[in-house]
Amino acid sequence: MALQIDWKNLGFKYMQTDSYVRIDYTKGKWGQIQVCTDIMMQLHVAATCLHYGQACFEGMKAFSQADGSVAVFRPDENAYRMNATAQRLMMVAPPADLFNEAVRQVVKENREWVPPYGTGASLYLRPLLIGSSPHVGIHPSEDFIFLLLCMPVGPYYKDGFFPVRALVQERYDRAAPHGVGNVKAAGNYASAMQGDFTGKDEGFPISLYLDSASHKYVDEFGTSNFFAITKDNRYVTPASTSILPSITNKSLQVVAADMGMIVECRPVLFDEITTFAEIGACGTAAVITPVYSITRGDKVYTFGNESQAGEVLTKLFKTFQGIQYGEMEDRHNWCHKIL
Ligand SMILES: Cc1ncc(COP(=O)(O)O)c(C=O)c1O
Incomplete structure (x- = not known):
């Protein structure tokens, strides 16, 4: 049946x-x-x-x-x-x-x-x-x-590809500099739950974690990597020893380069976020979650339109999904046909 x-x-x-x-x-x-x-x-x-x-x-x-x-x-x-x-x-x-x-x-x-x-x-x-x-x-x-x-x-976020509000976690760190933040240890998720869930209770679907040593650099979101599109159209994503090497992020960097964008994987100062035009959270579950705002203490930084994802994020998302569903050319042999 x-x-x-x-x-x-x-x-x-x-x-x-x-x-x-x-x-x-x-x-x-x-x-x-x-x-x-x-x-x-x-x-x-x-x-x-x-x-x-x-x-x-x-x-x-x-x-x-x-x-x-x-x-x-x-x-x-x-x-x-x-x-x-x-x-x-x-x-x-x-x-x-x-x-x-x-x-x-x-x-x-x-x-x-x-x-x-x-x-x-x-x-x-x-x-x-x-x-x-x-x-x-x-x-x-x-x-x-x-x-x-x-x-x-289905999609991770019930509203699909729509911008969300993110909260910078100051009270809870996700990963120590030489700890296990760069691997997928089950315990990482237990230790991030309190931060992620208090953030959700306060109305922020995702939390952003900074490097725990100085709280100056961007690490990643609770369960997804951080990437940004600069106002001059570069793809910027943090290099850090305490973030999980996301397969989605690694692939998006290739898609962005294929689209002619400059890709920078380097330490990203939190203070740089004012230079970003679009911000995305990326991972297997949602592919890309556009981030409309980032709240840190009493400051709120906004990116683009509250009700619509930015142009570059939308193009990256559509291309990425197009490859995953076999609708677009799989130039790098990422899709392994198994049946
Ligand atoms: C902490 C964290 N960062 C990033 C990611 C995204 O990784 P991937 O793109 O491989 O799913 C995940 C999800 O697996 C995660 O749990």
């Missing part, structure tokens, strides 16, 4: 699909890919993921293409980043080949859940890696469990 899903009105939230995949790492090697349907799993009560935060994840998407196939956007980048995170947290992540095979398998098993072309929705993939060995004295896990969940999602 065909699924009864209102594809055009999906939110960005957990939904149970037919199955997920699991791979166990034990005795120093990865086992077979298992397709699982039971959403409850057994875990040792002393597992290092529960006590010491040996847990990390990734976020990526599969898209129904204009030609009827299904493609995943830059899965090698996620495999690479999960390996970088794992190394930092003394964990072991699946090598890229195994990671990619798990991606192909989970999408194949859940083919019906891939939103149809033209709905604006996609299949979100959530790779998760946890340390599963029991330890009460601090020690890296010897065994790991890799899970890969998938679910159909």
